[in-house]
Amino acid sequence: MPTEAMRKPTGSRSMNRTAVSDLILVSAVVIIALVLLVVFSINRADGSVFEITVNGKVYGTYDLNKDTEIDVYGLCVVCVKDGEVFMKSSTCKGKDCVHSKPISKSGQTIICLPNGVVIRVPGESEVDAAI
């Protein structure tokens, strides 16, 4: 209240100053909002990265759009090609993982049960559980 009373009579100069400080504040808010938006959209981005876990521990996160081969502790080889990821080879007996179709959509997984290896594209798919 006292500052308001003091400022009133000083006229247009202080009005300009108020406008400038408002501008700074508003742009600060806009920048913060943009940063938050970017952070959130990165968190939510799916379909562009995938994650490999071994016995529940994260082995690594990789780009789906970068063709590569990943050797996971000599247990299996994960292959990325043309925006899709699949299990190229595995030391497991049944080879169910190797026979699984390549994945690229959010929520999809390829699992090697005997080796405890899970390849997952993060995010939500059309169903929450497949049985």
Place this chain on the structure above:
Amino acid sequence: MKKPLSLLFIVIIISSFLTSCGQSLSRYSVTYTDVFDTVTNITAYAKSQTEFDKAATAAHNELLRLHKLYDIYNEYDGIINLATLNRLCGASEQKVDKDIEYLLKTGLSYAEKTDGKLNIAAGALTGLWHDCIKNGGGLPSDEELYEAKKHISYKSVRLENGALFFEDPDIKLDVGAIAKGYAADRAASVLVSNGINDFLINAGGNVVPHGKKPDGEWKIGIQDPDKPGGQYRFKMAVSDRSVVTSGSYERFFTYGGKTYSHIIDTDTLYPADRYVSVTVLCVDSADGDALSTALFCMSVQDGKALLKEKGADALWIYADGGYEKTDGFKIDE
């Protein structure tokens, strides 16, 4: 007047951002491969990764504890599990853990109700098939199967006041048909006690939903046996009941070009092949697990009578692609 108003405006924007960040729940998911020889997935809405991790780890520990308790192939230091009991109870009475007692009681009551279609004392028979699958050799011989059949009567299992004894010393218990359902229920209560209320557990076809998704209902996809991996024959929304599937394409083995399910019919002594899958909707996941296994070895008519008793519903899918369901089993059109 201009400045206080714009300040107020800014404060409102910032505070609404902060509150939305603090209170909104995000979706988290984790997959375990080390319990009950199957894939277990927990998906939940939590305030933070830390909150989710803490709750999921507690649920995982409970699953691991029950996995060891119900393991019939390995014994562990410091606990008396089913493998130990299978070894000892033919010779002398043994005190059993509360979680073993509960599961065996449930199993025995279903054995009574289904006239042994669900039989937790069929370990001599299921073990024979298990060895064949594991060793990749041929099918069990008729002699072996008939010999095993002599030692699978659930009536030889005596469980009184927490003590277990086999009146037939060659009895072997196998709770594989009901353990996952019970374990999924227990994992659900661990998540709740850790402050997580909106989650879905899928323990190898035993789905326990709890609470709801912020943007709708939990959706389940029933896989198409001919197109496994991402193609669904049916989709359905679930909220208050568990969903349990027993399916010959979920865990199976092939021999001589024929596919066999992992559920052994104790009458034919062979893997059951009436259906491709049976899915049961039931309040209690342990009941659902027992029912889906029992229904897998029964006619639809007999199955319906059993379901009525438990207030449960079911969907049967035949090998030729046809299906049958009870009225209470709602699927998306």
